[in-house]
Amino acid sequence: MxxxxxxxxxxxxxxxxxxxxxxxxxxxxxxxxxxxxxxxxxxxxxxxxxxxxxxxxxxxxxPVDVGSSAxxxxxxxxxxxxxxxxxxxxxxxxxxxxxxxxxxxxxxxxxxxxxxxxxxxxxxxxxxxxxIQPTPSFPYALYIRRLNFSLLAGDLDDQLFGRMTACHRLERLTLSGCCQISDNTLTRVLQNTPHLVAIDLSGVVQLTDRTLHQLAATCPKLQGVNLSGCELVTSEGVIALAHACHSLRRIKLAQCTRVDDHALQALLRACPILLEVDLAGCTRINDASVREVWQRPSLLRELRLAGCTALTDRAFPTPTVLAEAAQPALLCEHLRMVDVSSCPYLTDEAVRAVVAHAPRLRYLTLAKCERLTDDSVYAIAELGRHIQHLHLAHCAQLTDHAMLHLAQQCTRIRYLDLACCVQLTDESIVALATHLPKLRRIGLVRLVRLTDRAVYALVERHTSLERIHLSYCEQITVPAIFWLMLRLPRLSHLSLTGVPAFRRSDLQAMCRAPPKEFNQHQRQSFCVYSGRGVHDLRRFLQRAYADPASAAPYGALPSDRQRIFYESLHRFLRPRE
Incomplete structure (x- = not known):
């Protein structure tokens, strides 16, 4: 009772x-x-x-009848x-x-x-x-259902974590970055947690297959496991986990370099409700296992294969693969996110195959797939209103023609990364700004052909942008950025690293500090505004442009925009503190 x-x-x-x-x-x-x-x-x-x-x-x-004196x-x-x-x-x-x-x-x-x-x-x-009190008033350890040690990652050791063996009702355990924990202690604690549903072991560098075998033996209800950065884990441990935990929904194996095709095949075959697989940086993953994603019925929603450098077009249901296959490829209607960035051998054929067999993709990452051309963008445009996040950074062969078509067909894009697509010009940005009313974030790093016209176009019709990356766009000037900031009240991040107009001490005084690992040259060119820095830069430029004399060192606004600014000055200016 x-x-x-x-x-x-x-x-x-x-x-x-x-x-x-x-x-x-x-x-x-x-x-x-x-x-x-x-x-x-x-x-x-x-x-x-x-x-x-x-x-x-x-x-x-x-309901319980407790009488009139309840x-x-x-x-x-x-x-x-x-x-x-x-x-x-x-x-x-x-x-x-x-x-x-x-x-x-x-x-x-x-x-x-x-x-x-x-x-x-x-x-x-x-x-x-x-x-550990000898006569506690309550069985406290049995009440603990969730433990998160991520804030103590640098201090937690085997002796302290070993005390958690009494937590027999544990359901969620987070040990992210706890690099001092060993296999011995992990297995000792996990053998008493039959109700465990989710565990995060990312960065536990001493972890081996022994821990995975223990999870397989005692945690049949496991639904989510994060093993990112556990480089000692092999396919043997992942296979054991897949065969024992049929309720597995999410597994992250990023940078587990000893994991190969056998692990992915076991997960696809033994875990029928698998939703998310992260194999980023698993360089032993080849075409054969990825091809099974398209040949086996599944509920898979997210597939991350970034940095799987051995993949080619044969990992996807291209016409050549379909002609050789014994069974037809299936339509992956549940698939919402595919990340194949830094896969250098992929071509337009692979992109066309992915779009054709995953027609409801929302997130597609193709960064550093340098062989892609405009044909890939035309294929992506067939996703229409479904696609929301698109990463095309370092796809240097893309041109304005493809961007114009994309902007007209995919009007619900919220995040677009075009960094280092060096052939793009202002025409692409004007089209994107005109047709993408829901755009929140845009990456335009190293688009050296961009001018102030592109910046003005970004805020000509819509003011929903929150994060903008314009680093190394060397033709951008201060007046264009000032107008951008006036028109974007939700702006929370603006990167202008390497922009000559912002290499001024008075403007850089409001940007955040550069990362400690940067060298002297990188520190001098670093110019990123976020949070409070965006607010401070906006107020600084408002005050400067309120007086034509003080605005002269930064450059003048175009006459039409200057007139609008002066007419609405009372709404922007605030009294000096």
């Missing part, structure tokens, strides 16, 4: 809030609490030696959990509930321990101290 302490008035022996852990302790027994996020838990379980699981959150409970304290444990779940985003409310009576205390403690949050190492020490 569910744990239901005696109801009625109750005064706890002691209760205090720990500022460092943002939690509550009752006689050294109640612990640091969950983070202040707003998501509701999937279900809540109260389990001890004589405690059974209550009804999961979200499940309707039949009070909130008489509500069943399951219903109290459901109600208090709405307070999970405000920890102080849960603390207040905890102090009402024994029944409310049992529910509030369970929710406070749902997902402990560690902003510093001392918080973890305090939680462990409470968990």
């Amino acid at each position: 569910a744990y239901e302490p005696e109801a009625g008035p109750w005064t706890p022996p002691s209760a205090r809030v720990h500022p460092s852990t943002q939690g509550v302790e009752l006689s050294l027994s109640v612990s640091p609490s969950s983070s202040t996020g707003s998501d509701m838990p999937d279900f809540v379980d109260l389990q001890a030696s004589a405690v059974a699981s209550p009804t999961p959150l979200g499940v309707r409970v039949p 009070s909130p304290a008489d509500l069943p444990h399951e219903i109290l959990l459901q109600i208090m779940g709405y307070c999970i985003s405000d920890q102080q409310d849960l603390v207040s509930c905890l102090l009402v009576c024994r029944r409310w205390c049992a529910c509030a403690v369970q929710l406070l321990w749902l997902r402990p949050c560690f902003h510093r190492l001392s918080a973890l020490f305090k939680m462990i101290h409470v968990m």
Whole structure:
């Protein structure tokens, strides 16, 4: 039966809030609490030696006849959990509930321990101290369903993480960047987590196939796993995981350089509800396994193959491949995202095949596929209103003719990257600005033919842009950027690195600091405005252009735009602080 302490008035022996852990302790027994996020838990379980699981959150409970003298304290444990779940985003409310009576205390403690949050190492020490008490008031470790150690990645070691073996009800575990954790400790903890649904092990560099075999043996409910950067993982471990965890939906294997075709084939064959596969940087992936994506029915929505440099057109259902295949290629109607950037052997044939067999693509990344020509863009235009994010950076053979066609056919594009498409001119940008009313972000880095005309066109009809990259567009001037900023109230990021007009100390004073790894030359040319910097640059230029004399060093606005600026000056200028 569910744990239901005696109801009625109750005064706890002691209760205090720990500022460092943002939690509550009752006689050294109640612990640091969950983070202040707003998501509701999937279900809540109260389990001890004589405690059974209550009804999961979200499940309707039949009404209970509690008589005419019913009070909130008489509500069943399951219903109290459901109600208090709405307070999970405000920890102080849960603390207040905890102090009402024994029944409310049992529910509030369970929710406070749902997902402990560690902003510093001392918080973890305090939680462990409470968990290891010889006679705790509650089975605290069994209340923990989610653990995220990403903020302690540099400090978490085997000794500390090994204490989590008591968390038998764990559902989500994040160890991103915890490079000191070893296989031995991981397997010891994971052998006690049969309810695990998602695990993030990205950057755990000591991890090997041994951990994956342990996951396969004890976590049959696993739905998501992130192994990015775990270079010791091989196809053997991934195959074991695929054969044991048939509910797997998402797997990330980016930069797992020992993973090959056998791993992808096992995932496609053994996991029928697989939605996302990330194999970026897996250079051993070849055409044979990727070809199965188009030959086997699946629910796959996202396929990342960036940096799989061995791929050729034969990985996709091109006419040549279809003629040789024993079975026809299937239509991947669920596929929404394909990333094949940095695959140097792909040609227009591959792009045409992808578009033909994935007609509802929203995200397509073809950056650094240098063999692509205008024919690829004409094929992409057939996606019409479906395509929203398109990356064509470093496709240097593209011309204005293809961009004009794309702008007319794909009017719902929100993010477009054309960096280093060096043949493009102002004509392309004018067409894109005219036909793409939903455009939010655009990358125009190193389009050396662009002039101020392109910048003015970006804001001629629509003002929805939020991020603009104009680095190394050397013909851009300050007046054009000033007009751009006036017309874009939502602008939050503007990159102007390498633009000669912005190599001025007064303008660079408002840009953010360059990355530490940059050399001296890169630091001198770095010019990126984001967040507060955009706001400061806008105000600085407004004040400068309010007086023709002070605007002279930066260049004059065109006469028609200068007249509009002066007429609306009262809306832009603010009093000096």
